[in-house]
Amino acid sequence: MIRMGLIGVGRMGRYHYNLYDEIGDIVKTAVCDADPELLKSLPKKEDTLISVNYMDILPHVDAVTIAAPTKYHYQIAKDCLDAGKHVLVEKPITTDYEQAVELFDIADKKNLVLHIGHVERFNGAVQEIKKLIDNPFLIESRRVGPYVERMKNDSIVLDLMIHDIDIIMNIVNREVIDIEAKGSVVYSELPDFANVTLVFDNNSVANILVSRVTQKKDRMMSISQQDAFIYLDYTNQDINIYRKGSSQHVFGNKELKYINEYVLERVFVYKDNPLKMEIKHFINCIKGETSRIVTVEHELRSLKVALSIDNIMKKRMGRVRV
Numbered sequence: 073m074i075r076m077g078l079i080g081v082g083r084m085g086r087y088h089y090n091l092y093d094e095i096g097d098i099v100k101t102a103v104c105d106a107d108p109e110l111l112k113s114l115p116k117k118e119d120t121l122i123s124v125n126y127m128d129i130l131p132h133v134d135a136v137t138i139a140a141p142t143k144y145h146y147q148i149a150k151d152c153l154d155a156g157k158h159v160l161v162e163k164p165i166t167t168d169y170e171q172a173v174e175l176f177d178i179a180d181k182k183n184l185v186l187h188i189g190h191v192e193r194f195n196g197a198v199q200e201i202k203k204l205i206d207n208p209f210l211i212e213s214r215r216v217g218p219y220v221e222r223m224k225n226d227s228i229v230l231d232l233m234i235h236d237i238d239i240i241m242n243i244v245n246r247e248v249i250d251i252e253a254k255g256s257v258v259y260s261e262l263p264d265f266a267n268v269t270l271v272f273d274n275n276s277v278a279n280i281l282v283s284r285v286t287q288k289k290d291r292m293m294s295i296s297q298q299d300a301f302i303y304l305d306y307t308n309q310d311i312n313i314y315r316k317g318s319s320q321h322v323f324g325n326k327e328l329k330y331i332n333e334y335v336l337e338r339v340f341v342y343k344d345n346p347l348k349m350e351i352k353h354f355i356n357c358i359k360g361e362t363s364r365i366v367t368v369e370h371e372l373r374s375l376k377v378a379l380s381i382d383n384i385m386k387k388r389m390g391r392v393r394v
């Protein structure tokens with residue numbers, strides 16, 4: 073059994089906390105949060121060590137999940153790796169590229185598993201879509217929803233768009249040669265929506281829209297490739313494929329009709345809890361039963377693109393009057 077420790081039991085950490093008991097091969101050995109009141113509110117478990125200092129729990133665990141705020145990820149992850157622990161750190165791993173490289177180097181030298189928590193990778197539809205991809209030339213992605221006050225100090229790129237960047241980089245698997253990024257401040261001090269275009273070295277294009285100021289939640293991605301238009305709904309984990317599309321105008325007696333025809337395929341998607349799948353994958357990698365679904369090179373490439381977009385957005389920050 074792998075002895076798991078959890079560092080940070082806030083919004084995201086609480087999901088990890090609740091899932092540990094559902095996963096075989098691990099024991100929830102220790103839990104840490106800087107907030108003692110929050111620790112008191114956790115359901116009591118006699119054999120779980122509780123502490124406000126993560127250094128206290130390290131001697132008792134084999135692996136940790138870090139779900140503390142992003143600004144602490146680097147130091148906590150470094151201390152955990154230096155102590156010989158496997159690490160699953162919530163996304164983004166850091167907001168500094170060199171620090172991320174350093175953490176992966178330490179993990180490599182010490183033969184430890186270091187994963188970044190990109191839960192959307194384990195969405196059943198995202199897993200399935202990889203089998204359908206064949207030289208996509210246009211990708212459109214939309215991740216929008218209503219305003220949440222507590223998110224106001226987070227970068228929309230590193231908080232939301234990083235999921236889409238990661239998935240798209242995985243699908244296209246080419247170098248980005250051009251980035252165009254636009255967005256504006258609406259309610260907070262940072263851009264609340266962003267529209268980004270990535271151009272890849274094979275001239276394929278990805279357009280990514282993220283917003284935290286849109287009244288209706290919507291999370292989708294579509295892919296245009298030679299023989300298919302693929303539409304993925306992240307929320308329902310559904311995939312539709314449209315093929316043999318044609319459109320024409322038909323002139324009748326009194327009216328002009330527009331006809332769009334296609335063949336629609338609905339893909340069967342195995343749906344499970346993506347976070348549970350992510351933790352299981354981390355554990356299986358520690359046990360040497362599987363290899364990581366995303367290479368370290370890919371992890372770093374996605375982070376680099378996300379940080380470049382974030383920099384462009386910071387420089388171009390504008391305000392929209394509401």
Ligand SMILES: NC(=O)c1ccc[n+]([C@@H]2O[C@H](COP(=O)([O-])OP(=O)(O)OC[C@H]3O[C@@H](n4cnc5c(N)ncnc54)[C@H](O)[C@@H]3O)[C@@H](O)[C@H]2O)c1
Nearest residue numbers: 080081082083084085105106107139140141142162163164
């Ligand atoms: N993968 C996803 O979809 C996803 C979604 C939300 C958040 N996240 C990531 O998870 C991380 C946490 O986000 P959140 O929304 O849960 O934040 P949060 O503020 O709700 O929770 C963070 C918790 O960490 C605790 N903490 C702070 N410093 C600590 C320290 N030094 N040691 C131990 N605990 C400490 C805080 O007391 C708090 O309880 C962020 O990096 C965020 O980007 C990922």
